[in-house]
Amino acid sequence: MTTQHSTAPIRTAVTVVGLGPMGLALAATLLEQGHPTTVWNRTPEKADGLVAQGARRAATIADAVAASPVTVICLKDYEAMYETLDSASAVLAGRVLVNLSSGTPTEAREAVAWAGERKADYLDGAIMVPPPAVGHPDSVFLYSGSREVFDDHRPTLAAMGGPTYLGPDPSLAVLYNTALLDFMYASLNGFLHAAALVGTANVEVAKFAELAIGWFLPAVVGATVLAQAPQLDKGDYPGDQGTMEMNLNALEHIARTSVERNVSSDQPELMKALAERAIAEGRGGQNYLAVFELLKKPTPSS
């Protein structure tokens, strides 16, 4: 008879710095998945619940970083990261820092140089889901910068969500994050204005959402973008199925209907002005997606 010993995989010890709603979710998930987890937060009491679940609360930020080979940083912004890690400078050498705080592409590049000066390995990342979705393999976490750090620590990164590596340019994760949020806010505003318009006829938002989100968004908006994306890359905007002039007509109707129905006309006026500028640039016979050419340039000063 043979005896089988169960050998649970050894998980990397991780420190989580920053226990806002997102940092709390990251630390709880790492703990649940068996990573020895040390936590630090400017306001230490926020760690109470995690400590009750088995996390170790570090007394200082230097103790926190020294406790684990990998430190996940989830603070308000890069400035908070510098302020926080300043007093841990002596222990940063040889450690891996995974920064999931929001910022700008330039801030991400500067952070790589900052970590390099302190001989720490650095990976920049962005979380694309809200706290309750942390830990799910389908929840996208974007990373860019050192491929080596990404590959070496992939299992730890995968514990927090589905890791996607975008490339060696460290600014890519925050740039994608900003672009996707830009898309999200514009889409939400578009839906909310449309719901306000049909709301003037007492249509319930849930009923309108069935058609607008359930069918129109994937079948018309999404399908158009997916079909036209290669032409967007080429700057080719054939107007044989509908021209910018025709779309301006539609935008005028949206603006006029908004006024007629006593709802805000800011958004349709903005979109109308963009189509008018495209026509003034000689794009009246191209399709609507030619506004891409205007959006790729800075707004002309009036």
Ligand SMILES: NC(=O)c1ccc[n+]([C@@H]2O[C@H](COP(=O)([O-])OP(=O)(O)OC[C@H]3O[C@@H](n4cnc5c(N)ncnc54)[C@H](OP(=O)(O)O)[C@@H]3O)[C@@H](O)[C@H]2O)c1
């Ligand atoms: N929540 C989300 O849905 C979500 C989704 C994706 C990405 N994110 C990103 O994740 C990061 C954290 O977000 P969050 O939702 O947890 O809340 P947050 O309000 O953006 O950040 C809160 C954390 O930052 C700390 N902090 C702020 N200023 C500080 C400073 N000057 N020095 C030291 N610590 C400082 C807070 O410490 P105290 O507790 O002491 O105040 C707390 O730990 C952000 O960059 C956010 O954009 C959040």
